[in-house]
Amino acid sequence: MSPPPVEAAAPRVVLAPPRPWAEREWVRLVARLVRRRTAVFGLLVVVTVVLAALLAPVISPFDPLAQDISQRLKEPGWQDAQGRVHPLGTDHLGRDILARIIYGSRIALLVGLAAVLISGILGMAIGLVAGYFGGRVDDALMRLADVQLAFPFILLAIAVIGVLGTSLRNIIIVIGVSSWVVYARVVRGEVLSIREREFVHAAIALGSRDGRVLVRHVLPNAFTPWLVVATLDMARVIVIESALSFLGLGVQPPTPTWGGMLADGRVYLSTAWWLATFPGLAILVTVLGINLFGDGLRDTLDPRLKV
Amino acid sequence: MKAYLLRRLLQSILVLFGVSFVVFLILHLTGDPALLLLPPDATAEDLARFRQAMGFNDPWIVQYFRFLKGAVRGDFGESLRHGEPAMHLVLERLPATFELAGAGLAIAVALAIPAGIVSAVRRNTAVDYVSTVVALLGQAMPTFWLGIMLILVFSVRLGWLPSSGRGGLIHLILPAITLGLFTTARITRLTRSGMLEVLGQDYIRTARAKGVGEPPVVWKHGLRNASIPIVTIVGIEMGTLLGGSVITETIFAWPGVGRLSVQAIFNRDYPVVQAAVFLLASTFVIVNFLVDVVYTYLDPRIRFR
Numbered sequence: 001m002s003p004p005p006v007e008a009a010a011p012r013v014v015l016a017p018p019r020p021w022a023e024r025e026w027v028r029l030v031a032r033l034v035r036r037r038t039a040v041f042g043l044l045v046v047v048t049v050v051l052a053a054l055l056a057p058v059i060s061p062f063d064p065l066a067q068d069i070s071q072r073l074k075e076p077g078w079q080d081a082q083g084r085v086h087p088l089g090t091d092h093l094g095r096d097i098l099a100r101i102i103y104g105s106r107i108a109l110l111v112g113l114a115a116v117l118i119s120g121i122l123g124m125a126i127g128l129v130a131g132y133f134g135g136r137v138d139d140a141l142m143r144l145a146d147v148q149l150a151f152p153f154i155l156l157a158i159a160v161i162g163v164l165g166t167s168l169r170n171i172i173i174v175i176g177v178s179s180w181v182v183y184a185r186v187v188r189g190e191v192l193s194i195r196e197r198e199f200v201h202a203a204i205a206l207g208s209r210d211g212r213v214l215v216r217h218v219l220p221n222a223f224t225p226w227l228v229v230a231t232l233d234m235a236r237v238i239v240i241e242s243a244l245s246f247l248g249l250g251v252q253p254p255t256p257t258w259g260g261m262l263a264d265g266r267v268y269l270s271t272a273w274w275l276a277t278f279p280g281l282a283i284l285v286t287v288l289g290i291n292l293f294g295d296g297l298r299d300t301l302d303p304r305l306k307v
Numbered sequence: 308m309k310a311y312l313l314r315r316l317l318q319s320i321l322v323l324f325g326v327s328f329v330v331f332l333i334l335h336l337t338g339d340p341a342l343l344l345l346p347p348d349a350t351a352e353d354l355a356r357f358r359q360a361m362g363f364n365d366p367w368i369v370q371y372f373r374f375l376k377g378a379v380r381g382d383f384g385e386s387l388r389h390g391e392p393a394m395h396l397v398l399e400r401l402p403a404t405f406e407l408a409g410a411g412l413a414i415a416v417a418l419a420i421p422a423g424i425v426s427a428v429r430r431n432t433a434v435d436y437v438s439t440v441v442a443l444l445g446q447a448m449p450t451f452w453l454g455i456m457l458i459l460v461f462s463v464r465l466g467w468l469p470s471s472g473r474g475g476l477i478h479l480i481l482p483a484i485t486l487g488l489f490t491t492a493r494i495t496r497l498t499r500s501g502m503l504e505v506l507g508q509d510y511i512r513t514a515r516a517k518g519v520g521e522p523p524v525v526w527k528h529g530l531r532n533a534s535i536p537i538v539t540i541v542g543i544e545m546g547t548l549l550g551g552s553v554i555t556e557t558i559f560a561w562p563g564v565g566r567l568s569v570q571a572i573f574n575r576d577y578p579v580v581q582a583a584v585f586l587l588a589s590t591f592v593i594v595n596f597l598v599d600v601v602y603t604y605l606d607p608r609i610r611f612r
Contacts, residue, residue, distance in 0.1 A: 143318065147325030150588040152550025155568060156329075159580050162572035163336045163343065239449050243554055246451050247569060259451075266455055266558075270463045277459075280452030288447035 032300050039296020045289025053105040062086070062096035064103040064256050069094055073272045089274045091264060097274065100256035101282045107250075107257045108286065111172055111241040112234045118176025120230045123183020128214050128222070130184065131191025138188070145181045153178065154243055161249045168251050171244060175237055186229050190222040224301045231294035235287040242283050258283050312600065319596045324375075326588045330581050331374045335367070343577055344387065383582040388571075393578035397564055397586055403473055404563035407555065408548040410479050411487035416541065419491045423498025427506060428525055438495060445492030450551055454485040454558040471560035482559040486551050490544045497540050501533040508532075535606055542598030546591045 021027060033039055052059065061084070071080060071094040078086050088097040130141040157174050164170045194200060195218065203213050244250040245259025253260060258279040265275030334340045341358045349357070358364055362373060377383060383393040422442075426435040461481060462470035469478050505511065506529055514528045553565035560566070564583050571579035 143321055143325065146318070146322045146592075147329065149546065150322055150326050150592045151329065151584065152546060152553065152587050152591070154550050154553050155565070155584055155587060158553070158569065158572055159333050159584055160336060162575075162580070163333060163577075235447070242449060243451060246554070247557065248573075262452060262455065269455065269459055273459055276452070276455050280449060280456065283449050283452060284444070284447050287449075288443065291443065291447055 029300055033296055036296040036299065038292045039300075042289045042292030042294070042296060045285060046293055049105050049286050049289065050109065052102050053109045056102050056106060060099040060102045062099040064095060064099040065254050067093040067095055073268065073275075075272070076274050088278050089272070091261070091275055092268055092272075097261070097278055100261055101258070101279055104256045104258045104261065104279065104282065105286070107168075107245075107255065108238045108241060108283075111168070111175065112238045114172045115175040115179065115237045115241075116230050116234050118172070119179035119233070120183050120226065122177070123180035124187050124219070124222075124226055126180060127184040127187025128191055128218060131188035132195055132210070132214055132218060134192075141184070142188075145184055148178060148181050151178075154240065157240065157244065158247060158249050161244065166249050166252055171241065171250060175240055179233065179237065182229050182233060183226060186225045187222045190225055191218055194218050194221045228294060228298040228301060231297055232291065235290040235294070238287060238290070239283065312603065315596060315599050319592050322592050323589060326585065326592065327375055327378050328371065330378070330585045330588070331371050333581060333584070334577055335370075339363075340577075343575060378585060381582075383585070384578040386571075386576055386579045388574050388576045388579075393576075393582040394586075396567065396579055397582045400562060400564045400567045401586070403561060404549070404552050404556070404565060406473075406479070407482055407486060407561055407563060408545070408552055410483035411490065411548050411551075411555075412541070412545070414483055414487035415490040415494055415544070419494035420498050420537065422491075423495045424502055424525065424530065426495070426499040427502035430503065435499075439499075442492040442495040445488045446496070448488065450485060450489060450554050451558055453488060454481070454555060457481045457485060458558070473562055482555050482561055485558070486548060486555040489551065490547055493544065493547075494537065494540055498533070498537055501536050502529055505529050505533045531605075535602065538598060538601060538605060542595050545594045549587050549591060 068090075071090050072092055074080075074086060074090045074094075076087060076089040076097075078089055080086070086096050086098070088101070091097055091100070126141055126145075130138040156178060160174050161170055164174070200213060200217055203217050208216070241250060242257065242259030242262070245257040246263045248260075248263065250259055251257050261279035262276050265272070265277070265279065268275050334343065337343060340363055341354045341361070344361075345353060345357055362370060365373075381394040381398075385391065386393045386396055389396060422438045426438045429435055458470040458481065461468045468481050470481070472478055502525075506525075511524060511528055514524050519528070549565075552561075552563055553569060555561065556563045556566035557569050564587060568580055568583040571577070571583065
């Protein structure tokens with residue numbers, strides 16, 4: 001082994017030349033992320049689902065709500081009288097299953113995005129305060145987290161939605177408000193080490209108030225793990241939303257939801273297997289895509305993070 | 308160690324108080340519990356009389372302490388539908404839920420820990436890839452879909468296993484697999500990464516260098532040191548299993564607490580809902596306290612803290 005190179009003493013003042021494009025931090029991170037094939041595959045799946053949701057009216061072969069009892073429970077690949085093919089078959093009301101899956105992605109992504117934003121912001125705020133101030137505040141907030149975690153999530157969600165009534169708004173609020181714990185714990189852990197760093201001490205010494213220190217100096221440094229948690233949590237929220245819809249406590253029919261389609265299909269399991277199979281595959285593929293992308297993001301940005 | 312356990316015990320009791328408060332709140336979410344508890348066709352006089360009789364006109368703090376007094380004695384009022392004490396109904400169903408959750412956990416631990424260890428030891432071989440792909444799919448698969456697909460294949464098509472109800476071992480197979488797969492996937496991935504981390508440590512190299520054979524290196528030096536996060540996740544997964552039982556029991560018509568609470572929510576039978584939520588949440592808190600007790604045996608460093 002050769003001896004380590006002796007480091008040249010750094011000159012006192014350096015006017016740094018603009019960094020070449022390829023050396024910038026985020027460019028290198030993206031380059032590293034792209035080298036992970038599973039993460040790229042995950043991202044492609046996610047992009048496909050997002051495009052399907054956005055372009056649903058354009059790409060959907062049929063109206064997802066159009067019923068035709070004469071064409072009910074037709075198997076995948078069935079061709080109707082006008083020669084139009086139903087690639088994934090039709091359901092018990094003669095509605096095209098592919099069209100309903102495409103439109104169903106809208107509810108899944110909308111609830112996923114909105115609930116993750118609510119719980120992410122809530123958890124970020126709680127984590128920042130708990131980690132930065134420590135002591136009694138920290139103790140109180142972490143006990144609150146224990147209380148939240150003690151409840152079987154789905155049971156609490158259905159109890160609350162059962163009382164408040166089912167609506168898109170209620171579902172988003174209930175999932176959003178009760179999912180903050182992961183974010184708070186991860187952010188708190190980061191803040192515990194960030195608050196001991198020199199730039200934070202410097203900011204305090206210069207007279208910055210707590211609020212400013214938290215938002216300008218601590219938050220940006222705790223953002224990366226937060227982003228990883230948010231990505232992975234999106235997958236969990238999508239499963240929760242479809243579970244609620246499956247139990248009949250989600251967005252109500254006739255709006256197509258993946259969970260609701262599965263619940264319909266369960267009744268026809270012995271005669272028409274495709275009703276329950278395809279919506280479940282849609283959930284599986286979406287969640288798998290998000291998980292793979294999130295895993296890659298974690299391994300690239302913050303490999304020590306345990307989520 | 309005593310101080311540590313005592314502190315954890317006090318924390319757990321504090322959390323149980325928090326749990327009771329949230330359960331109390333469920334009934335007061337809409338502002339008027341009388342409207343929730345009485346049938347929709349109740350007259351204004353009925354409502355007023357009911358509020359007075361149940362004490363819903365008292366300050367909320369008084370109501371909460373009254374609720375708490377009942378809760379510690381297991382008294383959540385009578386089921387509106389069955390006319391029995393709500394707690395009695397829930398306790399009756401509890402063994403079925405424990406049976407299912409226990410079977411799910413047994414499957415998960417029995418499959419996941421060996422799979423995770425083999426994956427880590429035979430890293431980047433076919434065994435590792437297969438177990439990783441299965442774990443990824445298991446984590447992405449919604450419980451209710453897995454249950455339905457298992458029923459489709461093994462009950463509807465092959466006719467080998469019953470699709471609903473509780474009975475002998477044969478009734479337990481499909482629900483237990485359904486409930487346990489997600490947990491299996493999670494523990495597999497955690498065991499693999501934990502073992503990989505530990506097997507890269509200096510003391511493992513030292514053990515190998517002084518001539519310790521591969522099996523004791525993996526099982527004694529490796530697994531023991533990787534066991535703390537595994538025990539933690541097993542404790543947390545108890546919560547996942549108790550919560551997952553809500554869906555699994557609904558699919559397989561399993562007569563447990565999960566199915567009872569879903570039915571109670573649809574029947575607007577709130578005393579039963581409160582009793583069930585309270586009991587499941589308390590179980591989780593108690594299990595996690597016990598997990599902490601186990602820690603102190605696994606990791607002497609905690610004992611001397």
